[in-house]
Amino acid sequence: MTVQTRPLCDPFDPPRLSREEAERLCRTARRYSPLTSTLAGHLASISPTANALVTGADERWSVLKLRWSGSDAALCLPDSLVQHTLSLIQPVLDAGDLADDALALLMEHAATEMLDALEEAGVPVPIFGDCRFSARSDPSGDFGAVVTLDGRRWPVRLSGPDALISDLIARLGTAPANPAMRRLPAVVSLRAGWTQLTRREVASLEVGDGIVVESPDLSRQRVVAVVGERWAQYVNVRPQGLILGDRLMRAASDSMEDYLMARDGTKTPDDAPAGDVGELPLTVVFELGRVDIPVGKLEEIGEGYVFDLARQPNRAVELMAGGRRIGSGEIVKIGDALGVKITQLSGD
Incomplete structure (x- = not known):
């Protein structure tokens, strides 16, 4: 015996528009x-x-x-x-x-x-x-x-x-x-410093370890805003917030290239054993936070723009490497230098 079953849903029958109706809707939606x-x-x-x-x-x-x-x-x-x-x-x-x-x-x-x-x-x-x-x-x-x-x-x-x-x-x-793309969010990373470690050194990090920050900018009361690991600009740390020093959408200058994670693998030690993956370099950056800004507004942002972190900038930072968060820490003094003390590692 053949059993008739009702389809899971009715066939989709889109409404039909005349040419005049379509043109009117396009004008309205412009x-x-x-x-x-x-x-x-x-x-x-x-x-x-x-x-x-x-x-x-x-x-x-x-x-x-x-x-x-x-x-x-x-x-x-x-x-x-x-x-x-x-x-x-x-x-x-x-x-x-x-x-x-x-x-x-x-x-x-x-x-x-x-x-x-x-x-x-x-x-x-x-x-x-x-x-x-x-x-x-x-x-x-x-x-x-x-x-x-x-x-x-x-x-x-x-x-x-x-x-x-x-x-x-x-x-x-x-x-x-x-275009709708102008409304898509772009991530602006506000980075307080960087260092370069081997992958083996990153894997051996423990809570309580201190990492020396290899950037002098933080001691000058400024950090770096990075977009897409390509564009970068200095940001001044002021009591009223994080204030952009110049137009945001500029290619990273030589002094800011070290803040880009995209440069990984460019400084492999000359004496690294052949095939030793653990000795491959990895850029670790220390972020104060991230801000989402619509793509269409990126080119409009210039000197004096204040980044809203929804909190006051403090000593807390996120550790990022290879495009991933690997932990968090706080900015401390290590001897005469600035550093980051690890307070948490991803996976702990």
Whole structure:
């Protein structure tokens, strides 16, 4: 006898969309990609936003007059953004001491590559007029965006004819969608020091052992932030936290290469017996902690960025080798040098 059994689940029948419905959904789901270039030689990006961000309570605004596509327009910029941009050109420049036309000329000079990027995106390049520093106490404008520069974010507002604003939004809307990869987390390791041991020495470590840290940076109140065992930058240890000293996404310099675990196997002793795996070198790094940062934000992070470890930096460190955690310890003095006393080993 044949027994009829019900299938475990009904066949999947996806809903059908007309071409018009699909196009409408795509337009609705479009995600604007930040326009990335440089401002005064530093990496910067512009992201459209529906609302201006709130700045400091005492923030004032500069007004930059523009001639854009045959129409008069004006761009409201926070005074702090104008002054920061000038400091990147020449630290002694003070926006309050400059004539309006001179300030506009310097701002146009700083924005040259950003204007080129706008032109490549199909946006007509505006002609700069005067720039009046500290002209308003509040921003005005029909189109808002956020400028990210050196890890800081500033709101800007553009005012002009409706046709100009609509055309600008339409042109920016044709830019590539912001890929989902930009939201994936990247691990930034904050490393207080390093040493190099053989694999045999690592295997023989016991709780209570002391390891001399071969880096002088910790005694100078700085550590190193490492991304992907490739990029590295110094981080200053201050009472207010761990503060980045320069742009994060830079290839590790010679002085920071020792903090990378990717260099394992580059310093095998000349007298190591042939085939003796135990004598292969292994870089051991001492981490204060790790921070997850979205991939899309890595290039925006610059000098002054504060890493949030969710705790105050102290003497506790994690021991990492070969990409794995091998234990934990605390920073101590070993003679005249700094070292790490092992308090726990993985597997204990």
